[in-house]
Amino acid sequence: MATIKIKQVRSKIKSPKVQKLTLEALGLKKINAVVEHEATPQILGMVAKVHNLVAIVK
Numbered sequence: 001m002a003t004i005k006i007k008q009v010r011s012k013i014k015s016p017k018v019q020k021l022t023l024e025a026l027g028l029k030k031i032n033a034v035v036e037h038e039a040t041p042q043i044l045g046m047v048a049k050v051h052n053l054v055a056i057v058k
Helices: 017-026 041-049
Strands: 003-008 034-038 054-057
Touching (some): 003 041, 017 041
Antiparallel strands (some): 003 034
16 A cells, blocks of 8 residues: 655644644644654544644655
């Protein structure tokens, strides 16, 4: 499968608890942190939940 790089671009301070937990599940803890995951439907769904806090890096 293809891999995607996910970068946290906004703070999670004022976001709902569900989004905070999703960011932690993705492995993102700080702004500008980048993680690489396989592009599975589960990971893409998690990215869709926090789309306002993250960006896909090419």
